[in-house]
Amino acid sequence: MTGLFYHPACLLHDNGPGHPECPNRLKVIHEHLEKSDLLRKVQRFEPQPADLETLAFVHPRDYIESIERHCAAAGNGRVRLDADTSVCKDSFAAARLAVGAAVEAVGKVSRGELRNAFCAVRPPGHHAERDTAMGFCLFNNVAIAAEWLIRQKRAEPILIIDWDVHHGNGIQHIFYERGEVFYLSLHQWPLYPGTGRADETGEGKGKGATLNIPLPPATPEQKYLDIFFKTTEEIFKNFKPEFVLISAGFDAHRDDPLANLMLTEAGFSKMTDWVAELAKDYCGGRLMSILEGGYNLTALAGSAAAHTEILSKSE
Numbered sequence: 001m002t003g004l005f006y007h008p009a010c011l012l013h014d015n016g017p018g019h020p021e022c023p024n025r026l027k028v029i030h031e032h033l034e035k036s037d038l039l040r041k042v043q044r045f046e047p048q049p050a051d052l053e054t055l056a057f058v059h060p061r062d063y064i065e066s067i068e069r070h071c072a073a074a075g076n077g078r079v080r081l082d083a084d085t086s087v088c089k090d091s092f093a094a095a096r097l098a099v100g101a102a103v104e105a106v107g108k109v110s111r112g113e114l115r116n117a118f119c120a121v122r123p124p125g126h127h128a129e130r131d132t133a134m135g136f137c138l139f140n141n142v143a144i145a146a147e148w149l150i151r152q153k154r155a156e157p158i159l160i161i162d163w164d165v166h167h168g169n170g171i172q173h174i175f176y177e178r179g180e181v182f183y184l185s186l187h188q189w190p191l192y193p194g195t196g197r198a199d200e201t202g203e204g205k206g207k208g209a210t211l212n213i214p215l216p217p218a219t220p221e222q223k224y225l226d227i228f229f230k231t232t233e234e235i236f237k238n239f240k241p242e243f244v245l246i247s248a249g250f251d252a253h254r255d256d257p258l259a260n261l262m263l264t265e266a267g268f269s270k271m272t273d274w275v276a277e278l279a280k281d282y283c284g285g286r287l288m289s290i291l292e293g294g295y296n297l298t299a300l301a302g303s304a305a306a307h308t309e310i311l312s313k314s315e
């Protein structure tokens with residue numbers, strides 16, 4: 001069974017009027033899943049908020065407290081944390097729920113209670129550095145989930161596949177010198193945040209456990225998919241992950257307003273199917289996917305539904 005983790009309080013995080021990372025993103029995903037009858041094919045969960053100890057797997061205490069403080073200070077307005085990341089009074093709670101979803105989802109998958117899981121949550125996480133909020137991200141949801149799996153001795157090594165159109169600088173930096181997490185990112189280049197060059201491949205024990213594939217704008221979908229299939233297969237073969245995490249942004253979609261790659265709903269279906277099959281071959285199908293970006297609401301809803309449908313069919 002596939003788990004779907006969603007909490008309505010994730011809608012309350014608000015970056016401000018006209019901001020692309022808006023509550024409607026989750027609303028349209030939920031509505032689309034409902035309309036396409038997918039909600040009946042998955043097991044639904046409302047996550048608990050992650051506790052501070054869990055957040056501290058990745059983030060320093062004073063950083064966590066600073067986010068809480070900024071949210072408390074926001075009153076009925078917002079506090080701006082960087083050029084494009086703001087918090088309101090409900091953002092801390094929403095961010096803890098997003099992390100809570102990621103950790104509960106990997107917990108249930110690692111215990112065999114679920115086959116795989118998709119977390120439809122916000123704020124997203126892959127740009128969040130240990131001590132810096134950036135790029136619409138407060139806490140690094142997927143990195144905390146990976147840390148949880150390692151510390152609880154549920155799985156090691158772990159593969160993180162980041163197909164968001166932007167490079168996940170936060171994930172890369174958190175695991176850059178660590179050998180037990182492989183970070184793969186395919187992203188448009190050049191584009192925000194400016195990291196993710198092909199020669200960034202990890203250091204020390206992490207040497208060779210980071211792989212960046214920068215792609216020029218307008219790369220044809222089939223070319224992207226060919227690279228994706230070949231690369232992921234090689235990583236599974238060589239790295240033999242025990243658990244797969246997907247930073248599932250859908251902003252590499254051809255209709256996305258923030259970038260210029262050419263993927264379609266069908267492309268996201270094929271990528272999901274491919275990774276689910278590899279996960280089946282190498283790690284008993286253990287896979288947790290979590291929403292990152294995706295800013296054209298129609299494309300986002302369709303792509304997230306296509307992704308969830310393939311996960312739910314994975315035996």
Ligand SMILES: [Zn+2]
Pocket residue numbers: 164165166249251292293294
């Ligand atoms: Zn993105």
